[in-house]
Amino acid sequence: MADTMRETSAPNGSESRKTRAVVPFQTFLLYAGSALIALVVGAVLIIVTSSDLRARYSYFFAVPGDAIGATAHRISEVYGTLLTGAVGSPSAYLAFIRAPGADTAGVAFSPISETLVAAAPLIVAGLGISLAFRAGLINVGGPGQAALGALTAAVVGYWLDLPFPLPLLMAAGAAVLVGGLWGALVGWLKARFGAHEVVTTIMLNYAATNLVVLALSFSFLRRPGRSDPITPEISEGARLPGLFGSDFRVNIGILVAIAAAVLFWVLLNRTPQGLELRAVGQSRQAATALGINHRRVWVGAMAGSGGLVALGAAIHVMGVEHAMTPGTAGTLGIDALVVALLGRTGPVGCCVAGVIVGGMRAGGTQVQALTGVPYDIVTCIQAVLVLLIATPRVAKALFRLRKLSIKPSTTHGWAA
Amino acid sequence: MKIATEKVTKRFGDLVANDEVSIEFGAGAIHALLGENGAGKSTYMAMLYGMLEPDEGTILFDGKPVELSGPPDAMAAGIGMVFQHFMLVGPFTVAQNVLLGLEPAELTGVDEEAMNARVAELADRYGIQIDPRARVDELSVGLQQRVEILKALARDVRVLILDEPTSVLGPEDAQALFVVMRKLAAEGKTILFVTHRLNEVRQVASTVTVMRHGRVVGTCDPSADRDEIVALMLGESKPLSLTYAPPPRRGKTEVLRIRDLHAAATLGSGLRGLELSVRPGEIVGVAGVEGNGQRELLRSLIGLTRPEHGTISIDGHDVTDAPPAERTRLGLGFIADDRHGLGMIGGLSVSENLILTRQRRFTKHGLLDFKSIDSDVAARIREFDVRLSSPQQLIGRLSGGNQQKVVIARELARELKILVAAQPTRGVDAGAAHNIHSQIVALRDRGVGVLLLSAELDEVLSLSDRVVVLAGGVAAPAAARPWDRQAIGAAMSHEHPEAVRGSHDG
Amino acid sequence: GAPPSGGAAKAGDGPTGCLVADTAGINDGGFNALAWGGMKKAEKDLGAKVRFLQARSSDDYATNINAFVKQGCDLIVTVGFRMADATKAASAQYPDAKFVIVDNAYDPALPNVRGTTFATDQGAFLAGYAAASASHTGKVGTFGGVKISPVESYMDGFARGAAYYGKQTGKDIQLLGWSIDRRDGTFIGDFNDQEKAKQITRALMQQGADVIYPVASGAAVGGYSAIKDNGNGVLGIKGDIDGCTALPDYCGIFLTSALKNVDAAVFEAMTEVRDKTFKGSTYVGTLKNDGTGIGPFGQNEGRVPPQAREDLKKIADQLKTGELKTGSPFTVAN
Amino acid sequence: MTTSIVLAIRGTTARATRVRLGAALALAALNALLVLLTFRSHSGTTKIDWSVSGRETAWTIPSFAVPTSVAAVLGAVGLLAAGLAVSRGGKRHLGGLLTLSGIVAVLATLVLCGAGQTVSLLALADESMARAAPLVLAALGGVLCERAGVINVAIEGQLLFGAFVGAIAGSAGGSGLVGVLFGVVAGVAIGALFATLAIRFKAEQLVVGIVLNTAIAGLTGFFVSGIFIDTPSLNNTPTIGAISIPLLGDVPVLGPLLFHTSPYVWLAVVLAFVVNFILERSRIGRHITAVGENPRAADAVGINVQRVRFWATVAGGLIIGTAGTYFTVGSVGQFSIDMTGGRGFIALAAVILGAWRPAGAIAAAALFGFADALQLALNILGAPIPSPLLLCLPYVVTIIAIVARGQVRAPSADGVPYERN
Numbered sequence A: 001m002a003d004t005m006r007e008t009s010a011p012n013g014s015e016s017r018k019t020r021a022v023v024p025f026q027t028f029l030l031y032a033g034s035a036l037i038a039l040v041v042g043a044v045l046i047i048v049t050s051s052d053l054r055a056r057y058s059y060f061f062a063v064p065g066d067a068i069g070a071t072a073h074r075i076s077e078v079y080g081t082l083l084t085g086a087v088g089s090p091s092a093y094l095a096f097i098r099a100p101g102a103d104t105a106g107v108a109f110s111p112i113s114e115t116l117v118a119a120a121p122l123i124v125a126g127l128g129i130s131l132a133f134r135a136g137l138i139n140v141g142g143p144g145q146a147a148l149g150a151l152t153a154a155v156v157g158y159w160l161d162l163p164f165p166l167p168l169l170m171a172a173g174a175a176v177l178v179g180g181l182w183g184a185l186v187g188w189l190k191a192r193f194g195a196h197e198v199v200t201t202i203m204l205n206y207a208a209t210n211l212v213v214l215a216l217s218f219s220f221l222r223r224p225g226r227s228d229p230i231t232p233e234i235s236e237g238a239r240l241p242g243l244f245g246s247d248f249r250v251n252i253g254i255l256v257a258i259a260a261a262v263l264f265w266v267l268l269n270r271t272p273q274g275l276e277l278r279a280v281g282q283s284r285q286a287a288t289a290l291g292i293n294h295r296r297v298w299v300g301a302m303a304g305s306g307g308l309v310a311l312g313a314a315i316h317v318m319g320v321e322h323a324m325t326p327g328t329a330g331t332l333g334i335d336a337l338v339v340a341l342l343g344r345t346g347p348v349g350c351c352v353a354g355v356i357v358g359g360m361r362a363g364g365t366q367v368q369a370l371t372g373v374p375y376d377i378v379t380c381i382q383a384v385l386v387l388l389i390a391t392p393r394v395a396k397a398l399f400r401l402r403k404l405s406i407k408p409s410t411t412h413g414w415a416a
Numbered sequence B: 001m002k003i004a005t006e007k008v009t010k011r012f013g014d015l016v017a018n019d020e021v022s023i024e025f026g027a028g029a030i031h032a033l034l035g036e037n038g039a040g041k042s043t044y045m046a047m048l049y050g051m052l053e054p055d056e057g058t059i060l061f062d063g064k065p066v067e068l069s070g071p072p073d074a075m076a077a078g079i080g081m082v083f084q085h086f087m088l089v090g091p092f093t094v095a096q097n098v099l100l101g102l103e104p105a106e107l108t109g110v111d112e113e114a115m116n117a118r119v120a121e122l123a124d125r126y127g128i129q130i131d132p133r134a135r136v137d138e139l140s141v142g143l144q145q146r147v148e149i150l151k152a153l154a155r156d157v158r159v160l161i162l163d164e165p166t167s168v169l170g171p172e173d174a175q176a177l178f179v180v181m182r183k184l185a186a187e188g189k190t191i192l193f194v195t196h197r198l199n200e201v202r203q204v205a206s207t208v209t210v211m212r213h214g215r216v217v218g219t220c221d222p223s224a225d226r227d228e229i230v231a232l233m234l235g236e237s238k239p240l241s242l243t244y245a246p247p248p249r250r251g252k253t254e255v256l257r258i259r260d261l262h263a264a265a266t267l268g269s270g271l272r273g274l275e276l277s278v279r280p281g282e283i284v285g286v287a288g289v290e291g292n293g294q295r296e297l298l299r300s301l302i303g304l305t306r307p308e309h310g311t312i313s314i315d316g317h318d319v320t321d322a323p324p325a326e327r328t329r330l331g332l333g334f335i336a337d338d339r340h341g342l343g344m345i346g347g348l349s350v351s352e353n354l355i356l357t358r359q360r361r362f363t364k365h366g367l368l369d370f371k372s373i374d375s376d377v378a379a380r381i382r383e384f385d386v387r388l389s390s391p392q393q394l395i396g397r398l399s400g401g402n403q404q405k406v407v408i409a410r411e412l413a414r415e416l417k418i419l420v421a422a423q424p425t426r427g428v429d430a431g432a433a434h435n436i437h438s439q440i441v442a443l444r445d446r447g448v449g450v451l452l453l454s455a456e457l458d459e460v461l462s463l464s465d466r467v468v469v470l471a472g473g474v475a476a477p478a479a480a481r482p483w484d485r486q487a488i489g490a491a492m493s494h495e496h497p498e499a500v501r502g503s504h505d506g
Numbered sequence C: 001g002a003p004p005s006g007g008a009a010k011a012g013d014g015p016t017g018c019l020v021a022d023t024a025g026i027n028d029g030g031f032n033a034l035a036w037g038g039m040k041k042a043e044k045d046l047g048a049k050v051r052f053l054q055a056r057s058s059d060d061y062a063t064n065i066n067a068f069v070k071q072g073c074d075l076i077v078t079v080g081f082r083m084a085d086a087t088k089a090a091s092a093q094y095p096d097a098k099f100v101i102v103d104n105a106y107d108p109a110l111p112n113v114r115g116t117t118f119a120t121d122q123g124a125f126l127a128g129y130a131a132a133s134a135s136h137t138g139k140v141g142t143f144g145g146v147k148i149s150p151v152e153s154y155m156d157g158f159a160r161g162a163a164y165y166g167k168q169t170g171k172d173i174q175l176l177g178w179s180i181d182r183r184d185g186t187f188i189g190d191f192n193d194q195e196k197a198k199q200i201t202r203a204l205m206q207q208g209a210d211v212i213y214p215v216a217s218g219a220a221v222g223g224y225s226a227i228k229d230n231g232n233g234v235l236g237i238k239g240d241i242d243g244c245t246a247l248p249d250y251c252g253i254f255l256t257s258a259l260k261n262v263d264a265a266v267f268e269a270m271t272e273v274r275d276k277t278f279k280g281s282t283y284v285g286t287l288k289n290d291g292t293g294i295g296p297f298g299q300n301e302g303r304v305p306p307q308a309r310e311d312l313k314k315i316a317d318q319l320k321t322g323e324l325k326t327g328s329p330f331t332v333a334n
Numbered sequence D: 001m002t003t004s005i006v007l008a009i010r011g012t013t014a015r016a017t018r019v020r021l022g023a024a025l026a027l028a029a030l031n032a033l034l035v036l037l038t039f040r041s042h043s044g045t046t047k048i049d050w051s052v053s054g055r056e057t058a059w060t061i062p063s064f065a066v067p068t069s070v071a072a073v074l075g076a077v078g079l080l081a082a083g084l085a086v087s088r089g090g091k092r093h094l095g096g097l098l099t100l101s102g103i104v105a106v107l108a109t110l111v112l113c114g115a116g117q118t119v120s121l122l123a124l125a126d127e128s129m130a131r132a133a134p135l136v137l138a139a140l141g142g143v144l145c146e147r148a149g150v151i152n153v154a155i156e157g158q159l160l161f162g163a164f165v166g167a168i169a170g171s172a173g174g175s176g177l178v179g180v181l182f183g184v185v186a187g188v189a190i191g192a193l194f195a196t197l198a199i200r201f202k203a204e205q206l207v208v209g210i211v212l213n214t215a216i217a218g219l220t221g222f223f224v225s226g227i228f229i230d231t232p233s234l235n236n237t238p239t240i241g242a243i244s245i246p247l248l249g250d251v252p253v254l255g256p257l258l259f260h261t262s263p264y265v266w267l268a269v270v271l272a273f274v275v276n277f278i279l280e281r282s283r284i285g286r287h288i289t290a291v292g293e294n295p296r297a298a299d300a301v302g303i304n305v306q307r308v309r310f311w312a313t314v315a316g317g318l319i320i321g322t323a324g325t326y327f328t329v330g331s332v333g334q335f336s337i338d339m340t341g342g343r344g345f346i347a348l349a350a351v352i353l354g355a356w357r358p359a360g361a362i363a364a365a366a367l368f369g370f371a372d373a374l375q376l377a378l379n380i381l382g383a384p385i386p387s388p389l390l391l392c393l394p395y396v397v398t399i400i401a402i403v404a405r406g407q408v409r410a411p412s413a414d415g416v417p418y419e420r421n
């Protein structure tokens, strides 16, 4: 998000001091307002699906306080659970401070741990989708790239029974390679034949999913003694070490994610290739005229994009699942798209968005388990949030943010 | 119908495209509107047709003030317009285009045959030859123009506005159009007609209005002296910003060589067999009205469009089919007239825009070397006096003139063999223009060849060592100093027969 | 009604039971629903507090189990063979938590997990025999959701039972959709896609199958809907639970069902948790202990010849004693 | 012949021709393989019949048995046709020869895999139509939007929403027709929302489409878990199954295909003609096309660009919403999460493959329906090809087709918001 701030608030010689302060504030309003609307939509859904509340609203005009009080209670209960499920509850933290120990720590910090576990793959894959966006490409091929990346990591991870960091590095490297090649194929189809990436990636998603099923049907890739599609567990040396012991699932994946974000930033802003990529993404025609080979950039960007998504899936497999089934990392590709759009395709944005989406996942699970409101409430909230942030004109009109500058569109219809 | 405007003003931001324009056009006559590129003619016409709303002033139809909220209002009032930029639906047939919006709503669908017949009949009536069944995007621009005219005629207009209808036509087609125009005028219709060609004005117009810088600078009789009209259009010769000095060393070999270049046009004439060469250490100026092949020439030189025929070589290497990157490597630099589309990347910073094309050279250990970049950028900014708050500012946020300075600074930063400069000073202030001009001359003095394309005759004349006139897609023979300003102006207006040779394929 | 799940159940003094459902959810009309049924019974009879979480993909198994562990559930029921890994991992990490997994057993048994497996091949064997006897065309069909051992176990039993009928009567019985020799057949690929189940069922009917057994959890409804649309005397076999109970709308097309009494197993585990007698162990549901079996013939009882009905009783006895074996590699009834 | 291949493949011919030539070579190889496989397989007979299960007709065509060796003959014919296509250097009669070669290869495969079993060609056609019907409808809706210049990648979400609303409304109203009716309304609503975002707010259409897909998936998932689990009766709509027309249904071949089938098939056929008529022949279609190709030109002759785009998008949404009800009202009667299973994306591919023309989109959707039905038929006949590979086939074919079709251009202004200045 900071990245966008930089863009929308770039200082300008003739801009008065006042406008300079107004623009970041308006960007902040965009986020705050969008979040508010998303939460309100979520609240409406909660009310609509609660039969108890619906009953109270049926006699609303007789005893309005009853319905309003119950609604407020219900909504604060759900959103409270969402929040404590994502970041932990104050009482648990207090308990830990009063009596530091393994069990109090477990209760206090496990929500954060769950959030970070979910966030790591999301951040990395979100960076991947962002990379494509920055080159003016929409990579909807996340599901396929993630599936192949996860499969590769799982297979290499159990084949190599070497001392600790080696299998891990090689499994991750192989996943990046396979995901990168799968992505590069999309770039090549676009560069060579003008086939639009939205269509080719969607088709390749199905192909990849089926290839995974095919691969898992070979007995030499299947777990001994099992007839169902599941690989053997990866070797100890290929597992991501936990950060805070076995009580918490959080592992070094989150550090990898932060490293990936730093690398992403360096690549885009500190290398000639990154400059060329952004140039093509901003204006293919001008970039071409200035001697940049946009076809090569497309292939490269899609390769990098696919590689990062695959790496995200590998982190998921090596950190959490330790084996591959046809459903593993199945939703990562689409969630990554949400992260990229929410993070406005910047490295810091993706990290923040990844943690938010990861937190909503951890919190959403608690919401369903404790309050009975279905998990999908968070999907709905996220969708509204993304819709508002990805289409700033709507928010601009809604909140009357006249000073908010709108990024020029980066996607250009079907024209190749 | 009589049509008039009173003190109509139209602004685009700070730019005043029309400044209190008051004209009156009588019915049953052909009125010509003359003026340089950017004089405001199209803007004026668009307001009459309701495509643009005037900021101030009134439009009067038959003496009655009207408010046009859109083309439908104008159409309802009996006004038709043929745009400078065609407005045709490519995959439709001629008849479908002509009758677009006029199709009868019938349950059995649109009766194609009836439509074809209707259009054929209409075309016959005005002696326009065209096949109603042909697909429009497969037609030549000349024929597309006929479709545009038929479109207006099908609406039974009382006023027909034609914005540069002949710029895309060969002489015969133009003559055919004049026949139609006269016929329409004889039927009592009012015709407004924009052109840059003086001979045409003399052939068909009954009144002439000349615009410059958004204002009406005079009206005259079409039979007036050629030089008088040219003078009105071009205005006073501006004081030269530089005193001309001949090139110190002019090379013998040709650093840029263009042979028999043909390129299809999207608008205007395209290229129809252009021959041109530039030697090291000279500035070759290309004078001409826009739409005569300038755009195609520039894009073929950069490598964005593939010519249909002919060759381009840079420093002896044939680059006709080479990608832009290769040309850049051979020493081609360019300043595009379409700054926002080609010259710069608005979403990148000034600093990044300044080093684009040299980014690989500023790389150390795979990373951009910001120490040398920053010092280089600072030097360029100083040299070209770019006014900005920080080099990290997005270039899109700079004023137009400062953007242009950045573009030029970038191009001149490389080792060039040939610079193609299109409208290098468009939109920049006098001081900056002077600076840009001196840089171009200094470049020439260092032995670089320069091809200068400009719609401003004064700019071309003050800088160039040789001048060619680009008209109808071919370059008329070069003129030598001292310039015959009137003759060049006339050639730009297609007064020389040579200037239109080879333009019969419209 | 009450809010959407057992989450806000009336505070009982019984144990807290938490169910991790697979992707088809607790309304699948199959084993997820059965497991939830067992929980609901515990809610009513034992005053238990019950909750559930539904997985959206296999990635959620571990997350959902962990969420329940952190909430301090007294018993966590993981529904399905596909949760075997996640359950095992959680049981190792949280030795104090108690688990029941449906459709899987660990060897050796884990100290805090009740593995429950079912010799569903036995129930399916009977259903296959009945199906073959009711078929006019001599062709019966089956297909699976995902190729996992509990599904294969059903398909094996069904195939062997049908073949056994052919052997006994000398009739030519063909099975479509599953080949015991190749150990391969027709699968949907998941347990949710009803449309695909419908298409497969149509294709099977086209090949002449007139008794069809979809082993596909929530997706199976698609198959029954195809049979109902067809309306040509084709019958369906319900898995896990009696068809007329689970899907009353389709009651008319069911021949019988191959049962898997998950609810009883779950309820029993809940009872043990309340009585503090719960231990890690393996429960094997067989014909003998009523863990599996053939359901009632409903309206279509007449399609099964009287002789075959007699035979079924005999075969059931033989299977119970081990005199007759189903031959499935996945059987647990030994 | 080789020289002509070389000549044809080397740069001189257009890319499309080169790709078609590649297809010819691939088909030749496939047919040759089939011939070889026939010789290696056990001889037997394949029964070809003309029944569609459960649809007894008064008159039928008798079934007949063909020896497996016929597959070799068919393969040889296919090989010949493909070879002829290659020798033509990828020029004359190419399409016809390729189609012939492809059809023959499919028949040979069926005969080969069906050895000892029964293959009903009519049932295959029937299945293809059943699968194609929702695809055709969705693709028609997509064509409507895109021809007006609004890129619609939200077809998947719109289908899902139609299915969802159809299920609820049908259940609540106790009638499948009510479900369809509200599915139509749902389609209109989502279409209007999409149009507002795309046209009024000039949002990036590709992005909005993608986000709308996730939003609808989340929303429907929420209601499934939030309402249907407690109130299953709200998710149990009466269905609209196959309907038979007396007499006509008894006509051999055509009877079971067209006159004893799901009304959605009829709807698809009818709307195929209607949309084709509207877009290619009617006045409003002219305006829609004009607005999608050159909105300024349309504006200049007084066509209200934004209004035409808005209503075209809404109409597209209407058709797609209706198509969505197929998955619930027209099928099982229950909504389940993500039940459209990517069929909206297939429809999108059909729009593009069909070059943004109704006829083309219909053909592409039908082809996809056929490939899908064939894939399952082969699986059930026990074809020794791993089913995941068979399942890949339609998608790979789509990519190849899109590559081959590379030259086709989208409506010029597709995805470009219109502003007068």
Ligand SMILES: Nc1ncnc2c1ncn2[C@@H]1O[C@H](COP(=O)(O)OP(=O)(O)OP(=O)(O)O)[C@@H](O)[C@H]1O
Pocket: B012, B015, B016, B017, B035, B036, B037, B038, B039, B040, B041, B042, B043, B044, B084, B290, D421
């Ligand atoms: N939509 C617009 N936005 C901003 N500036 C504009 C716009 N349209 C025209 N202008 C500017 O207004 C001025 C007048 O333009 P106009 O097109 O009327 O000139 P013209 O006389 O028709 O020139 P030409 O002979 O080149 O057609 C030019 O400087 C042009 O750049």
Ligand SMILES: Nc1ncnc2c1ncn2[C@@H]1O[C@H](COP(=O)(O)OP(=O)(O)OP(=O)(O)O)[C@@H](O)[C@H]1O
Pocket: A012, A013, A014, B013, B014, B396, B397, B398, B399, B400, B401, B402, B427, B428, B429
């Ligand atoms: N999109 C923008 N966002 C913020 N500021 C802008 C933007 N566009 C222009 N500006 C600022 O507005 C001022 C006016 O810009 P404009 O292009 O009209 O300058 P100008 O007066 O034409 O100067 P010049 O003569 O150099 O072209 C400039 O100082 C520029 O920095």
Ligand SMILES: [Mg+2]
Pocket: B041, B042, B043, B084, B163
């Ligand atoms: Mg003009």
Ligand SMILES: [Mg+2]
Pocket: B399, B400, B401, B427
């Ligand atoms: Mg300016």
